[in-house]
Amino acid sequence: MRLPEAEIAAVVKQISGSDVKKCMKCGKCSATCPAYGEMRFHPHQFVTMVARGRVDELLKDETVARCLSCFACVERCPRGVEPANVVAAIRVIAEREQGGSNFVPDEVPGLIEADGEIPQQALVSAFRRYRK
């Protein structure tokens, strides 16, 4: 059975290690984000929506995979909120909910050749998590 939305939000906060309450809503994360135009939701929205317990919309959004995990938002956030870690947590939960990884290692070369389908850095960040 799926957990209630608010509890999933609590899990996001826990596994991201991010204190979303520290956000002062300056938007520097989104001002910094090089994948801004690629994603439906932007770093500051991830932080605010998780703080309010609204994670369902984020989990349904496939463009979450477009986050480059470049950590520019983490680097420049004046409050130490770490938005990229919130995005990563959402991605992990979305993948778990779908019952497994979206990436099958054997398919990866094909994805890179497809050129532009998936940003290279997103693959790198995915492998960071899947390394055994």
Added chain:
Amino acid sequence: MRRIGVFVCWCGSNIAATVDVAAVVADAKVQPGVVFAQDYQYMCSEAGQNIIKDAIKEHQLTGIVVCSCSPRMHEATFRKAAAAAGLNPYMVEIANVREHCSWIHKDKEAGTEKARVLMRAAVAKVMLNVPLKAGESRVVKRALVIGGGIAGIQTALDIADAGFQVDIVEKNATIGGRMAQLDKTFPTLDCSSCILTPKMVEAKASENIRLITYAEVEEVGGFVGDFKVKIRKKARFVKEDVCTGCGLCMAKCPSKKGLNEFNMGLNNRPAIYIPFAQAIPNVAVIDKTQCIKLNTGKCGLCEKVCTAKAIDYTMQDEFIEEEYGAIVMATGFRPIDASKFDEYSYSTCKDVVTSLELERIMNAAGPTGGVLLRPSDGKHPHSVVFVQCVGSRDVSGRGKPYCSKICCMYTAKHAMLIRDKYPDVDVHVFYIDVRTPGKNFDEFYRRAAEQYDVDYIKGQVGKVWEEDGHLVVRGVDLISNEQVILNADMVVLATAIEPDPTARKVANMLTASIDTNDFITEAHPKLRPVESPTAGIFLSGVCQGPKDIPETVSQAGAAASKVIGLLCKDKLTTNPCVARSDELLCNGCSCCEKVCPYGAISYDTHLINDHGVKETRRVALVNEALCQGCGACTVVCPSGAMDLKGFSNKQIMAEVEAICL
């Protein structure tokens, strides 16, 4: 036979919500020596004090314990009440059941137990208290103000106006400080120099004010009313009383590559220079790191051209030793280093400037003569982007956790001035919040947006870079939820401000406490905002916390009134809780003399009658006027000869026992 009274204060709900005051009273009543105990809602109120006074008389109390707030808050109040009822004021003990108990606990049962323990400890102590008599010390009728910016100048003027002598020690070659660098001032847009320079002249002209410029405080000794201060007057290499300020030396000096500090390094100045045209004193100074004569022995051009014969290459630092009754800290601020924020490209792009640099660019006496020009190529800019909160409200470690308070207003001022003078220039301001609490402040900011068409964008800037000869700014507009990319000719960073780096050193010398951001701590953040917890030390201006000019001037006046209040007194009551050495126990080892931070201990060799054995011994002697009662000597004394009146070893041990038993 001791007759102790215990008074338990509720402090409204501050104590009573976490401590069962009735239970503390009941427990007090069964303590040995206690003959009276009562609780009351506000013990510090007149009615509360009357309860204490009446009980002292009615029950012939020989000592009292007040369970209330910190002794720093109301010890003096209760001592005064006791004295009014005929009890020696040093027979009063405070059990701090607010700051040390109710405020820091949530559980009422535990809070009550702790309050009981604190009460018992205070009762145990007061049983051993002895009546003490406060002495008197003198008040030197002269004040020292450290820092010659608007805060220091205003403080000095107000003290001088009351008829007292004041010295201003300023580390730079001129007084004026940061305000002298500003172009216009908000919210009225009057010219900063026009309102500051008359005050500088007034300070110079005042019979009661002595300006000690290009000087720093070197050593501070003594205590409230009687400070002894050593001031280092740095060598100017120009005789202050001879130089006429004609400026001929500046024109002839061949070493012209010094960064002009007054213009924030935007242009150069010669090695011999007058900081700015309205400098006070209007006297040149030689930068000894830059002067060719001082470094190689050759040159000497300024000496040759000086018709007043004011140049002296052999000048040495001088020391001034002076006594003061009160000291005011007015050490001011500086902007933080913007190059820590790589994303704004401050150190790589010339057209990215700080707000203080823009002040100089906009100023008629600045490097561009007041014409807004891009620093990189001297061309007229067509688009200027302001970034607010650069390093303010930043807990990442690169900036400051506090709001710098003045940036919202000066950014609105800059934006408005640019739009007013150059209507063809587009001005954008990225902000997180616009904070404008102050008289006519919000109206001022709205005028910038509504009347002057300044584009305020709610959001921060993530990156600034150079491309094809102009700057590109990537920011976010959180209202429209869009990332914005703007081309700009100039970017202005509203950098956070921090206390001047000399503040820490000065505070240490004055034993004035300092917070984690190096701002000087007030004695009480609300009720004693211009006093340091160290008696006789007062605070004026940004050294206490970020503030604008109107607030600084108000605080300067407040600090001056506190100084005047102190200097008006002929004598001060000294703290009788000072160290005392038992000459029969003293072995003359000098340990106490070495640790005493106040130089209050000396040695005397004289004949001592030790239980019938007469011999000459070297023993410690405490100067009660110098001793501040810190107790360091009592800790190091190996023979137990040194003891602190009012805090004797016996009393402390009695407290510990009461807590442990």
